[in-house]
Amino acid sequence: MLMQDKFGYVTGVANHRSIAWSIARALDREGCRLALGYLGEREKQEIDKLVVDLKQTPLLVSCDVTKDESVQEAFAVLGREFGRLDCVVHAIAFARREDLDGRYTDTSRDGYHLALDVSAFSLNCLARGAEPLMGAGGGIVALTYLGSERAMANYNVMGVAKAALESGIRYLASELGPKAIRVNGLSAGPLRTLAARGIKDFSAMHKMHAARSALKRNTEMEEVADTALFLCSHLSRGITGEVIYVDGGYRIMGM
Ligand code: NAP
Numbered sequence: 001m002l003m004q005d006k007f008g009y010v011t012g013v014a015n016h017r018s019i020a021w022s023i024a025r026a027l028d029r030e031g032c033r034l035a036l037g038y039l040g041e042r043e044k045q046e047i048d049k050l051v052v053d054l055k056q057t058p059l060l061v062s063c064d065v066t067k068d069e070s071v072q073e074a075f076a077v078l079g080r081e082f083g084r085l086d087c088v089v090h091a092i093a094f095a096r097r098e099d100l101d102g103r104y105t106d107t108s109r110d111g112y113h114l115a116l117d118v119s120a121f122s123l124n125c126l127a128r129g130a131e132p133l134m135g136a137g138g139g140i141v142a143l144t145y146l147g148s149e150r151a152m153a154n155y156n157v158m159g160v161a162k163a164a165l166e167s168g169i170r171y172l173a174s175e176l177g178p179k180a181i182r183v184n185g186l187s188a189g190p191l192r193t194l195a196a197r198g199i200k201d202f203s204a205m206h207k208m209h210a211a212r213s214a215l216k217r218n219t220e221m222e223e224v225a226d227t228a229l230f231l232c233s234h235l236s237r238g239i240t241g242e243v244i245y246v247d248g249g250y251r252i253m254g255m
Helices: 019-029 041-053 068-081 097-101 109-133 156-179 202-212 221-232
Strands: 007-010 033-038 059-062 087-090 138-144 181-188 243-246
Touching (some): 007 019, 019 087, 087 109, 087 221, 097 109, 109 156
Parallel strands (some): 033 059
């Protein structure tokens, strides 16, 4: 029970395939009292069906990270209901389909702003909201991908957003470190989720990952969830500002 008597906010649960859902289950398994973030009524209905599998009924807290009032309201609810937070999981990303399918060179100004706003600036919003509730310190974990440092086919503006997210992780970690708030990234190998469906030729990417990774297989959801749990828990108390790769050793391989 690594997270007994701890309070966590997990964003980005869209359905049972979401990485955030696996992380929520791992935190719940270890005794964490959870709040789950959702975007709209459709997502809330989806989450309502899922939560029956958790040990403790979570609080459902709506949050649209593109709207300051929505983020403020979410953290006001968390403050009222929990009074504190020990961990926050950022598992949010969005880019327009045309900005993923086409050439990065042709990304529109609007598409660029939208992708960076939802996928990178949103971490600032969550960290700022969580800071006053993390008086006893805490762990913030953001999901990222290798497309931040390599030009991956069809990842385009999302790669640029992930680069901004990872840089943001380091700045937030340096500023919040004196308050014992740790901020880390978890870079996962390709996983079949709703967001992944938006990436053209994702299946080919998935196949190539298994063939080229050191472990010669694909990344599993539970491996990502357990690492997120580790980064949220006191077991990782000496780690901040890092990006941890849960990719079966794909990144370390040469050609
Ligand atoms: P997912 O289930 O589709 O989750 C993405 C989430 O982002 C959804 O819950 C989505 O909500 C939410 N979101 C989008 N716009 C939002 C907004 N304005 N406010 C609040 N939430 C918003 O896909 P996933 O693959 O688990 O993605 C989770 C994270 O893991 C993302 O950061 C992704 O880049 C990262 N990641 C994924 C992979 C992979 O291969 N799947 C690999 C590495 C990293 P709605 O569905 O309601 O729009």
